[in-house]
Amino acid sequence: MNEKVxxxxxxxxxxxxxxxxxxxxxxxxxxxxGKYRIIDFPLSNCTNSGITTVGVLTQYQPHALHRYIGLxxxxxxxxxxxGVTMLPPYAEIDGIKWYAGTASAxxxxxxxxxxxxxxxxxxxxxxxxxxxxxxxxxxYHKEKQADVTVSVLEVPWEEAxxxxxxxxxxxxxxxxxxxxxEKPKSNLASMGVYVFDWKxxxxxxxxxxxxxxxxxxxxxxxxxxxxxxxxxxxxxxxxGYWKDVGTVDSLWEAxxxxxxxxxxxxxxxxxxxxxxxxxxxxPQVITDTGRVQGSMVNEGCVISGTVNHSVIFQNVLVEQExxxxxxxxxxxxxxxxxxxxxxxxxxxxxxVPENYQxxxxxxxxxxxxxxxxxxxxxxxxx
Amino acid sequence: MTLMAAxxxxxxxxxxxxxxxxxxxxxxxxxxxxxxxxxxLSNLVNADVNSVGIFASxxxxxxxxxxxxxxxWDLDRRKEGLFFLPTTHxxxxxxxxxxxxxxxxxxxxxxxxxxxxxxxxxxxxxGQLDYKEMLASHxxxxxxxxxxIGASGxxxxxxxSRRLILELIHSYREKRILxxxxxxxxxxxxxxYGVYEYKGYFAIIDSIQQYFKxxxxxxDENNRRLLFLPQAPIYTKVKDEPPTRYLDGSDVSxxxxxxxxTIMGNVKxxxxxxxxTIGRNANLDSCIIMQKCTIEENCELAYVVADKDVxxxxxxxxxxxxxxxxxxxxxxxxxxxxxx
Numbered sequence: 202m203n204e205k206v207x208x209x210x211x212x213x214x215x216x217x218x219x220x221x222x223x224x225x226x227x228x229x230x231x232x233x234x235g236k237y238r239i240i241d242f243p244l245s246n247c248t249n250s251g252i253t254t255v256g257v258l259t260q261y262q263p264h265a266l267h268r269y270i271g272l273x274x275x276x277x278x279x280x281x282x283x284g285v286t287m288l289p290p291y292a293e294i295d296g297i298k299w300y301a302g303t304a305s306a307x308x309x310x311x312x313x314x315x316x317x318x319x320x321x322x323x324x325x326x327x328x329x330x331x332x333x334x335x336x337x338x339x340x341y342h343k344e345k346q347a348d349v350t351v352s353v354l355e356v357p358w359e360e361a362x363x364x365x366x367x368x369x370x371x372x373x374x375x376x377x378x379x380x381x382x383e384k385p386k387s388n389l390a391s392m393g394v395y396v397f398d399w400k401x402x403x404x405x406x407x408x409x410x411x412x413x414x415x416x417x418x419x420x421x422x423x424x425x426x427x428x429x430x431x432x433x434x435x436x437x438x439x440x441g442y443w444k445d446v447g448t449v450d451s452l453w454e455a456x457x458x459x460x461x462x463x464x465x466x467x468x469x470x471x472x473x474x475x476x477x478x479x480x481x482x483x484p485q486v487i488t489d490t491g492r493v494q495g496s497m498v499n500e501g502c503v504i505s506g507t508v509n510h511s512v513i514f515q516n517v518l519v520e521q522e523x524x525x526x527x528x529x530x531x532x533x534x535x536x537x538x539x540x541x542x543x544x545x546x547x548x549x550x551x552x553v554p555e556n557y558q559x560x561x562x563x564x565x566x567x568x569x570x571x572x573x574x575x576x577x578x579x580x581x582x583x
Numbered sequence: 584m585t586l587m588a589a590x591x592x593x594x595x596x597x598x599x600x601x602x603x604x605x606x607x608x609x610x611x612x613x614x615x616x617x618x619x620x621x622x623x624l625s626n627l628v629n630a631d632v633n634s635v636g637i638f639a640s641x642x643x644x645x646x647x648x649x650x651x652x653x654x655x656w657d658l659d660r661r662k663e664g665l666f667f668l669p670t671t672h673x674x675x676x677x678x679x680x681x682x683x684x685x686x687x688x689x690x691x692x693x694x695x696x697x698x699x700x701x702x703x704x705x706x707x708x709x710g711q712l713d714y715k716e717m718l719a720s721h722x723x724x725x726x727x728x729x730x731x732i733g734a735s736g737x738x739x740x741x742x743x744s745r746r747l748i749l750e751l752i753h754s755y756r757e758k759r760i761l762x763x764x765x766x767x768x769x770x771x772x773x774x775x776y777g778v779y780e781y782k783g784y785f786a787i788i789d790s791i792q793q794y795f796k797x798x799x800x801x802x803d804e805n806n807r808r809l810l811f812l813p814q815a816p817i818y819t820k821v822k823d824e825p826p827t828r829y830l831d832g833s834d835v836s837x838x839x840x841x842x843x844x845t846i847m848g849n850v851k852x853x854x855x856x857x858x859x860t861i862g863r864n865a866n867l868d869s870c871i872i873m874q875k876c877t878i879e880e881n882c883e884l885a886y887v888v889a890d891k892d893v894x895x896x897x898x899x900x901x902x903x904x905x906x907x908x909x910x911x912x913x914x915x916x917x918x919x920x921x922x923x
Contacts, residue, residue: 483839493829494831
């Protein structure tokens with residue numbers, strides 16, 4: 202892109218509804234899709250859209266993310282000019298300033314943005330799974346001569362009350378923001394992806410910072426304020442797969458979506474690669490006794506049992522007579538001989554003992570934990 | 584005592600012509616996601632050898648594309664690292680490993696280095712040679728040159744002092760020797776020769792038959808365990824392929840599968856590289872399918888080696904044998920009429 206666009210990627214979220222998966226890592230670092238972490242999607246979108254200056258704002262459990270992103274090499278973001286910059290909260294002379302909200306996170310890095318000299322600032326979230334050409338979004342923003350452009354997605358009407366709904370006129374000018382409305386007037390949900398003119402954003406961030414009543418959030422404070430002051434705000438209709446994986450169930454669903462070539466997200470697209478840090482592992486092996494159907498399997502796996510409609514990450518061993526169905530098995534896991542798993546997410550580096558079965562399979566999706574395995578062992582069922 | 588390395592990627596190997604029209608032997612794909620040179624390079628970096636010269640002859644485009652600045656092997660260094668040293672001779676590359684003429688052309692690589700010893704190695708042997716152990720054995724023996732020997736022959740890897748290789752580069756013409764391999768085979772005086780016995784897995788790829796046999800040999804779990812050691816990874820160029828998809832109705836057994844492929848058909852006893860598509864009701868037995876090949880539906884393939892970008896149209900039937908596999912050249916398109 203010619204014009205200077207800087208992406209600010211909000212990656213500080215905890216994702217507490219994902220339980221033990223996010224005890225040690227931030228939500229954007231959660232493994233997804235057999236080899237990726239969620240943050241690979243917005244980062245790869247930046248690379249594929251020609252955006253080469255990216256600030257990544259971290260706060261909750263940032264170590265795994267900092268280590269993972271490093272210099273940004275897998276995403277081609279190790280650049281002389283721009284590139285990726287990790288932006289955790291920092292101390293100033295009058296104390297440490299934690300990021301209180303999405304807007305305060307950006308405000309506290311105003312020096313970084315100023316040094317980048319952007320014309321446009323793209324605000325992104327690090328915990329959404331989607332493929333999007335941000336260049337088209339910025340072009341649209343320029344065409345419409347907007348002060349801010351909000352990317353929106355059509356959601357099913359019956360689910361609209363779960364989202365931040367954007368009401369527009371016929372020309373896609375935003376007339377109202379409706380946060381989780383009981384009776385939605387539209388089914389256009391905000392994706393938490395915004396393009397701002399930098400000067401306008403700078404002004405509103407400073408104003409918001411000095412407002413003690415503000416919760417310092419884009420959706421709750423900045424955008425409504427701009428609307429009240431009749432700034433030009435437009436909605437950009439995004440079409441395509443988009444998923445916010447906030448819960449164990451939705452993380453499972455997002456993985457299962459990959460197994461449906463017609464409905465889900467297409468990863469096998471050389472024109473829009475999702476980049477990721479690649480461990481150097483040998484190819485996967487399906488042995489004489491192995492059987493794999495309707496599944497995705499990554500490198501380093503040895504499959505001697507049955508894998509049905511599942512997503513298998515790198516370095517997983519499925520031993521003979523083990524059956525894995527409708528499940529997500531994360532890296533470094535060993536599924537012991539004769540074990541049976543159905544509708545389960547297995548976190549990384551777990552050893553599932555031989556003949557293991559979930560005693561009382563829950564109605565939804567089970568996130569397997571060492572506690573569950575230990576209590577199964579104690580019950581003497583094996 | 585420290586090691587530097589001269590990797591001979593220019594050796595001409597008769598018997599691999601169909602796979603070397605567009606590339607050197609060193610960049611022949613092997614084991615689904617690797618090129619042959621990956622094994623030599625990985626063995627070296629796993630032994631902390633950080634100054635590696637790759638001696639290449641035409642055609643080396645594929646090799647350069649694969650190696651780049653050596654990042655995958657951690658050889659993109661400020662100090663030392665990877666040196667790409669192509670020969671200027673039109674007909675570069677001889678039949679034996681470690682050509683003194685090629686070394687002479689790049690004399691500075693040897694002169695300006697600080698290491699005391701040099702590994703001279705081929706780039707068509709896949710194994711897990713431990714150069715630290717081999718150097719220790721070389722030093723203990725007191726011999727001038729040590730050759731690595733495995734159960735079925737020479738691994739074509741040699742250790743000698745840097746001082747000696749410089750002496751040989753200056754005197755090879757009058758001594759009438761072509762290469763390090765040549766010298767060791769002739770056992771020319773006044774030097775002393777020893778061997779280092781390597782006990783692990785290795786595969787020498789010097790003919791199509793060997794290539795076929797050793798590739799499918801990796802379906803034996805014991806061989807895989809010896810070649811892919813968690814503590815000594817084999818590094819290769821990163822491709823960012825997604826995991827491989829197995830669609831409903833596919834059936835894969837006893838096979839090694841790289842990433843990025845879409846499998847709808849039936850595969851057994853085979854090695855499938857990255858980004859391959861295998862159509863519905865296609866049956867593959869004992870095949871080696873390289874990167875980005877497409878096998879359309881209802882094909883019947885047995886004992887076939889398909890080089891990169893081969894396209895096999897639907898309904899094609901090809902049957903080779905273990906001794907004479909059918910080799911399809913890079914980019915070939917096979918129709919039902921061709922196959923009859």
